[in-house]
Amino acid sequence: MPNFEDIMKDLFHNQTAWYVDMFGKVKSNKTTLFMDRNNCTSQEHVEKWLCINDLLNIMHYFNSVCIDDVCTKDTRYSIGLNLDGEPIIRAANNDYGTAFVFNRYDDAEKAIEIMGKEKLKKIFMDRV
Numbered sequence: 001m002p003n004f005e006d007i008m009k010d011l012f013h014n015q016t017a018w019y020v021d022m023f024g025k026v027k028s029n030k031t032t033l034f035m036d037r038n039n040c041t042s043q044e045h046v047e048k049w050l051c052i053n054d055l056l057n058i059m060h061y062f063n064s065v066c067i068d069d070v071c072t073k074d075t076r077y078s079i080g081l082n083l084d085g086e087p088i089i090r091a092a093n094n095d096y097g098t099a100f101v102f103n104r105y106d107d108a109e110k111a112i113e114i115m116g117k118e119k120l121k122k123i124f125m126d127r128v
Helices: 004-012 043-064 105-115 117-124
Strands: 015-020 026-031 075-081 087-093
Touching: 004 015, 015 043, 026 043, 043 105, 043 117, 075 105, 075 117, 087 105, 105 117
Parallel strands: none
Antiparallel strands: 015 026, 075 087
């Protein structure tokens, strides 16, 4: 079974890697720096990665300001898309990991509104 380094080498050594430069521009070049964790396989991959980061930032913002009792209860809320590509909110109990979890239902609703359907589709439906 390949390890992480083997996978990165196979994907990026002497291949075109896509990345975001220090000025926030999406760029690509042929690279031998295959272990750079910022490497992506395509421009679409970079766009998906940036949308995931946007949602993580929104999640951190809402969850870090949640200090009332509702934030300590067992039920939390994950966001995603249904099979028709429509945003959904599901109860996510703390017994298992879910990627994008909010402490309050209304914060999950706000996150969907802030992100918009197209960015959510990039995260949950686009292939890279």
